[in-house]
Amino acid sequence: MNQSYWERTSFFKDADYVIIGAGIVGLFAALEIKNKKPSANVLVLERSFLPDGASTKNAGFACFGSLSELIVQLQKSSETELLHLVKKRWEGLKKLRQALGDDVIDFNNWGGYEVFTEKDELLWEECVGQLNYFNSLLKDTIGKQVFHLADEKISELGLSNVKHLIFNPYEAQIHSGKMMQALINKCRDSGIEILFGHEVKGYEKEKEVLSNIKIVTEHFNINTQKVIICTNAFAKELLPELEITPGRGQVFITKPIKNLSLKGTFHYDEGYFYFRNVDDRVLIGGGRNLNFEKETTTTFGITAEIKNEITRILNEIILKNTHWEFDMEWSGIMAFGETLSPIIKELSPNVYCAVRCNGMGVAIGSKIGEEVALLVTGSR
Numbered sequence: 001m002n003q004s005y006w007e008r009t010s011f012f013k014d015a016d017y018v019i020i021g022a023g024i025v026g027l028f029a030a031l032e033i034k035n036k037k038p039s040a041n042v043l044v045l046e047r048s049f050l051p052d053g054a055s056t057k058n059a060g061f062a063c064f065g066s067l068s069e070l071i072v073q074l075q076k077s078s079e080t081e082l083l084h085l086v087k088k089r090w091e092g093l094k095k096l097r098q099a100l101g102d103d104v105i106d107f108n109n110w111g112g113y114e115v116f117t118e119k120d121e122l123l124w125e126e127c128v129g130q131l132n133y134f135n136s137l138l139k140d141t142i143g144k145q146v147f148h149l150a151d152e153k154i155s156e157l158g159l160s161n162v163k164h165l166i167f168n169p170y171e172a173q174i175h176s177g178k179m180m181q182a183l184i185n186k187c188r189d190s191g192i193e194i195l196f197g198h199e200v201k202g203y204e205k206e207k208e209v210l211s212n213i214k215i216v217t218e219h220f221n222i223n224t225q226k227v228i229i230c231t232n233a234f235a236k237e238l239l240p241e242l243e244i245t246p247g248r249g250q251v252f253i254t255k256p257i258k259n260l261s262l263k264g265t266f267h268y269d270e271g272y273f274y275f276r277n278v279d280d281r282v283l284i285g286g287g288r289n290l291n292f293e294k295e296t297t298t299t300f301g302i303t304a305e306i307k308n309e310i311t312r313i314l315n316e317i318i319l320k321n322t323h324w325e326f327d328m329e330w331s332g333i334m335a336f337g338e339t340l341s342p343i344i345k346e347l348s349p350n351v352y353c354a355v356r357c358n359g360m361g362v363a364i365g366s367k368i369g370e371e372v373a374l375l376v377t378g379s380r
């Protein structure tokens with residue numbers, strides 16, 4: 001880059017903290033660091049011209065897990081660990097709302113549903129059997145009776161071929177684009193510099209001066225005291241040692257539909273498919289379970305296999321006897337691991353990471369950002 005003195009002493013001046021990745025985690029980490037250290041020079045480097053991982057591509061469910069998802073998650077963790085995680089998701093959502101405002105992010109508490117069709121009879125029985133247990137487990141963290149049987153709402157919501165519904169009145173939805181726009185504005189208002197279009201290629205440490213780290217990008221190098229890697233599904237590019245598996249999520253949205261009855265957020269097929277209304281449109285996504293191997297990728301894209309199944313679900317379950325057309329399709333990349341916890345740690349002196357949201361970053365992202373900021377600033 002043909003860098004001028006002016007640029008070198010303004011945009012590209014040495015930073016106290018460099019955050020790599022401008023997703024929800026990176027931006028919340030930046031905000032919390034600035035909060036703790038108001039005079040610090042905080043810089044966020046994002047490789048794309050907008051955040052381009054999962055935060056602007058997701059489905060905008062403000063949720064903490066459907067009943068069948070929680071049942072599966074309890075098989076992977078202890079009751080205490082699961083409760084801790086659900087609490088983090090719930091508190092993360094509260095933090096997100098408080099930071100940005102419900103009106104700004106189009107937060108709508110229309111409730112969430114889990115949908116069971118004929119083929120899901122066994123899953124349904126399992127869920128009904130565990131409903132009271134989970135309601136009692138979650139009552140102090142979330143509130144009174146989280147999960148309700150709600151078969152009477154099937155026709156009101158315009159659903160077909162659905163045998164059973166479980167309703168969760170605490171679930172909500174947001175507009176993820178407005179959320180990220182507001183978060184970027186809040187960071188900038190707080191004096192945080194965000195540079196888009198700068199991919200970090202690596203970082204180098206002066207052995208003698210452990211606190212001086214050179215961040216290497218395509219266009220320039222910059223020195224910092226501390227670096228925090230918040231690149232989620234792409235973290236292995238900089239940190240190959242981390243246990244992270246990428247998972248692509250494909251998302252589709254219909255054109256507006258006259259008199260749409262669907263309202264709220266919906267989980268189907270153990271949470272592998274999800275759909276909701278966005279005003280008078282239907283947004284639907286998921287389907288990684290149809291081809292885990294192919295969907296374990298950091299490459300964006302849409303496949304015919306998943307689009308066909310999504311089409312079937314729209315035709316047979318959500319919009320039977322209604323004329324509809326796809327309007328847009330896109331994909332985003334999530335980060336998964338063997339355990340459900342994110343990786344928030346100091347990897348070597350002054351190099352930190354906060355990654356692996358396990359597909360729940362709308363809920364948990366603000367808390368992950370907060371946690372790494374407390375670690376980095378020594379406030380924890």
Ligand SMILES: Cc1cc2nc3c(=O)[nH]c(=O)nc-3n(C[C@H](O)[C@H](O)[C@H](O)COP(=O)(O)OP(=O)(O)OC[C@H]3O[C@@H](n4cnc5c(N)ncnc54)[C@H](O)[C@@H]3O)c2cc1C
Nearest residue numbers: 021023024025047052053054055058061200249332361362
């Ligand atoms: C299709 C889909 C649907 C989802 N639906 C929901 C939902 O309804 N509810 C929910 O809670 N969660 C949902 N999620 C998950 C949620 O969106 C993510 O967990 C969350 O956004 C992750 O945030 P992040 O900041 O960790 O990562 P990201 O948003 O992926 O941000 C990482 C950023 O790092 C940047 N980057 C990568 N490498 C570099 C580099 N070398 N240099 C500079 N920048 C780099 C990327 O461009 C990206 O912008 C969904 C995800 C997807 C993909």
